[in-house]
Amino acid sequence: MVASSVAAELIAVLVAVTEAAPQVLTIAEGASLPSGPLSPEHRSLQAGVRAWVERQTHHPLGYVEQLYTFADNDRNAASHADGRAISICYLGLTREQPNAKDDGATWCNWYDYFPWEDRRHGSVGDSTIVQALHAWAEAAPKPSQIRARSLRIAVAFGLEGRRWNEELVLQRYELLYEAGLVAEATRDGITCHSDTSGLGLGLPMQQDHRRILATGIARLRAKITYRPVVFELMPPMFTLLDLQRSVEALAGRLLHKQNFRRLVEQQELVEETGIMAEPTGGRPAKLFRFRADILQERAYAGTKPPLARS
Amino acid sequence: MVASSVAAELIAVLVAVTEAAPQVLTIAEGASLPSGPLSPEHRSLQAGVRAWVERQTHHPLGYVEQLYTFADNDRNAASHADGRAISICYLGLTREQPNAKDDGATWCNWYDYFPWEDRRHGSVGDSTIVQALHAWAEAAPKPSQIRARSLRIAVAFGLEGRRWNEELVLQRYELLYEAGLVAEATRDGITCHSDTSGLGLGLPMQQDHRRILATGIARLRAKITYRPVVFELMPPMFTLLDLQRSVEALAGRLLHKQNFRRLVEQQELVEETGIMAEPTGGRPAKLFRFRADILQERAYAGTKPPLARS
DNA sequence: ATCCTTATGCTCATTACCAGTATAAACAGT
DNA sequence: ACTGTTTATACTGGTAATGAGCATAAGGAT
Numbered sequence: 001m002v003a004s005s006v007a008a009e010l011i012a013v014l015v016a017v018t019e020a021a022p023q024v025l026t027i028a029e030g031a032s033l034p035s036g037p038l039s040p041e042h043r044s045l046q047a048g049v050r051a052w053v054e055r056q057t058h059h060p061l062g063y064v065e066q067l068y069t070f071a072d073n074d075r076n077a078a079s080h081a082d083g084r085a086i087s088i089c090y091l092g093l094t095r096e097q098p099n100a101k102d103d104g105a106t107w108c109n110w111y112d113y114f115p116w117e118d119r120r121h122g123s124v125g126d127s128t129i130v131q132a133l134h135a136w137a138e139a140a141p142k143p144s145q146i147r148a149r150s151l152r153i154a155v156a157f158g159l160e161g162r163r164w165n166e167e168l169v170l171q172r173y174e175l176l177y178e179a180g181l182v183a184e185a186t187r188d189g190i191t192c193h194s195d196t197s198g199l200g201l202g203l204p205m206q207q208d209h210r211r212i213l214a215t216g217i218a219r220l221r222a223k224i225t226y227r228p229v230v231f232e233l234m235p236p237m238f239t240l241l242d243l244q245r246s247v248e249a250l251a252g253r254l255l256h257k258q259n260f261r262r263l264v265e266q267q268e269l270v271e272e273t274g275i276m277a278e279p280t281g282g283r284p285a286k287l288f289r290f291r292a293d294i295l296q297e298r299a300y301a302g303t304k305p306p307l308a309r310s
Numbered sequence: 311m312v313a314s315s316v317a318a319e320l321i322a323v324l325v326a327v328t329e330a331a332p333q334v335l336t337i338a339e340g341a342s343l344p345s346g347p348l349s350p351e352h353r354s355l356q357a358g359v360r361a362w363v364e365r366q367t368h369h370p371l372g373y374v375e376q377l378y379t380f381a382d383n384d385r386n387a388a389s390h391a392d393g394r395a396i397s398i399c400y401l402g403l404t405r406e407q408p409n410a411k412d413d414g415a416t417w418c419n420w421y422d423y424f425p426w427e428d429r430r431h432g433s434v435g436d437s438t439i440v441q442a443l444h445a446w447a448e449a450a451p452k453p454s455q456i457r458a459r460s461l462r463i464a465v466a467f468g469l470e471g472r473r474w475n476e477e478l479v480l481q482r483y484e485l486l487y488e489a490g491l492v493a494e495a496t497r498d499g500i501t502c503h504s505d506t507s508g509l510g511l512g513l514p515m516q517q518d519h520r521r522i523l524a525t526g527i528a529r530l531r532a533k534i535t536y537r538p539v540v541f542e543l544m545p546p547m548f549t550l551l552d553l554q555r556s557v558e559a560l561a562g563r564l565l566h567k568q569n570f571r572r573l574v575e576q577q578e579l580v581e582e583t584g585i586m587a588e589p590t591g592g593r594p595a596k597l598f599r600f601r602a603d604i605l606q607e608r609a610y611a612g613t614k615p616p617l618a619r620s
Numbered sequence: 621a622t623c624c625t626t627a628t629g630c631t632c633a634t635t636a637c638c639a640g641t642a643t644a645a646a647c648a649g650t
Numbered sequence: 651a652c653t654g655t656t657t658a659t660a661c662t663g664g665t666a667a668t669g670a671g672c673a674t675a676a677g678g679a680t
Contacts, residue, residue, distance in 0.1 A: 004349055005315050005316065005317055005318070006315065006318045007315055007318065008315070008316045008318065008396060038316055038381070038396075043382060044381070044382045045379070045380075045381045045382070066379065069355070069376065069379040069396075069398050071348070071354070071355045072354045072355070086318060086348075086396070086398075088381075088396075089377050114538060135671070148606075151606055151607065155607055188472075198644090239658090240658085240659095241657080241658080251483060256637095256638070256639070257638095257657095257658090257659095258638095258640085258659080258660085258661090259637070259638065259639080260638085261658090262637095262658075263637090266369060279646065279647075280646095280656085280657075281646085281647065281648090281655080281656055281657070282645080282646060282647080282655080282656035282657025283644065283645040283646045283656075283657045283658045283659085284646065284657085284658080285657075285658060285659095286658085286659095292633075296458070296461055297461065297465055358639080470648095490647070511652040549627090550627085550628095551626080551627080564668070566629090566670070566671095567626095567627090567628095567670085568628080568629085568670085569668075569669065569670080570626090571628075572629095573668095589626095589677065589678070590625085590626075590677095591625055591677085591678065591679090592624080592625035592626025592627070592676080592677065592678080593625075593626050593627045593628085593675065593677050593678095594626085594627080594676075594677060595626075595627060595628095596627085596628095
């Protein structure tokens with residue numbers, strides 16, 4: 001009943017995939033996510049986001065879902081003096097990389113911000129990160145805290161026999177933030193107790209936008225394992241390898257080709273077009289198209305896991 | 311960047327389970343969910359919710375997560391004239407039913423609001439609902455809309471060979487709302503074209519609180535299948551049947567006893583206390599306790615599905 | 621002793637999942 | 651023409667998860 005008045009904005013994590021590279025739409029030369037006002041003329045928030053994004057990018061948004069609402073006092077430089085600033089964040093998927101650079105928006109490979117999340121070609125640089133994190137863990141005042149931190153590190157980075165979980169994007173970023181290993185942390189006044197201070201992993205963003213992006217990546221990585229949303233990122237026709245490369249780009253790891261194909265086909269999510277792809281040096285591949293008719297049903301019926309897996 | 315100023319409030323879906331009945335904390339004699347202000351003195355929203363709830367109920371909150379942020383113009387009577395009212399909703403789990411009726415808060419069985427969601431003793435009353443929904447579908451102006459509506463109905467209610475999906479709580483409520491079969495719809499000016507008008511299924515709530523509750527139930531039902539959160543609702547010691555009854559209460563359907571036990575034990579989520587439960591007419595059951603030590607790890611590591619299934 | 625009730629242990633078939641092998645279809649170079 | 655390279659596609663075996671059932675154990679009540 002008690003409703004305080006606060007400053008609120010919409011923030012969008014807009015994702016596309018081009019050539020096996022996951023892209024996110026940014027402004028301010030890659031330092032910010034696009035944000036817009038909470039316009040009262042739309043019936044729902046969702047509709048507001050969609051309208052605003054489509055007006056800016058001139059591209060239809062295939063899929064939109066709410067991501068999270070952030071309102072942390074200490075992470076948002078834009079907080080009002082009187083109240084709190086709320087960021088209502090959305091995740092949007094769009095087909096192809098739009099050429100619309102009109103208003104200073106650019107598409108950036110999201111692994112520029114999270115290099116450690118791309119493990120398609122091995123886990124390069126992990127040891128440095130883990131070392132620095134362990135230094136931070138050891139710097140905790142109480143033994144119980146040291147243990148707690150070490151456990152968090154081990155779980156997040158798949159150490160000690162655990163396996164890497166590609167959905168823990170946010171947990172990993174938050175660890176690095178708390179340990180002072182990303183630029184935003186030092187900016188926010190977090191001191192790094194280890195001598196590896198200021199590793200400055202990945203490109204920073206303004207305010208807490210990188211955290212929002214991490215949330216979006218995590219959500220999308222989780223989503224593709226149980227909802228057929230990858231197709232929102234694909235062109236009208238694609239080969240199964242194209243599709244696999246896109247999933248791999250999002251998940252940050254490679255998949256078993258044969259099993260991937262079987263999964264896709266037994267899901268009956270695609271159908272042949274009868275057209276063959278351009279030759280690329282090997283046996284030419286069939287072009288497939290997404291079965292839009294099945295989407296309606298699968299869009300919210302929890303059936304089998306549509307894609308991904310090891 | 312453009313940040314409009316809006317009215318904002320916190321809303322909590324607080325859940326407990328007593329005697330195989332899922333309970334939700336309400337105010338205004340069951341017509342509202344508890345809501346509080348967006349107090350700027352807390353570091354995060356989460357902390358704010360926790361503090362405010364614990365102060366009101368005098369009970370520790372075992373688990374809190376953000377649910378959704380609603381800001382629909384047409385569903386929220388509390389909208390400002392100038393701007394938009396935002397409801398940031400949280401889901402909270404608490405152990406046992408607190409006796410705290412201090413400030414007019416009462417615990418209500420959530421199936422009072424969603425009778426059709428409880429299928430533990432068969433699907434009573436479904437045919438009436440489905441009939442009324444089909445009447446609404448047929449009343450659509452265009453054939454394509456009729457088909458779309460029929461599909462939504464079939465998916466949501468598991469018709470035509472499909473199976474009931476207990477996580478589609480929100481979809482079912484929204485269908486009933488659109489079809490004018492719940493009291494809120496007529497209140498909001500939605501006319502019901504069929505003669506089954508005003509079925510008035512379930513108890514109504516103020517504003518869009520029933521929709522928020524539906525969202526909470528859906529989320530919780532999904533959550534228990536992949537995170538061990540049920541234990542937040544259990545007393546310190548319980549029998550495996552107690553645990554099963556709680557899961558069944560939340561899921562709204564019965565589970566296979568032996569398989570449930572196998573799942574719980576192979577997850578190593580519980581340990582024996584050595585104590586036996588009070589005799590209840592059959593062979594006495596062992597009392598178990600939740601292994602709090604395992605929680606840390608499982609809390610965010612995506613391992614095996616902890617509970618539920620058919 | 622017999623029956624009822626609940627607890628608990630075990631089996632079995634089906635299916636999902638993972639990894640590997642084998643073959644097919646194109647092209648480039650010798 | 652033959653060989654090697656690349657990519658596509660088919661098939662196979664092992665393991666684990668899942669769903670449904672049977673059987674037995676341990677208590678109380680008749």
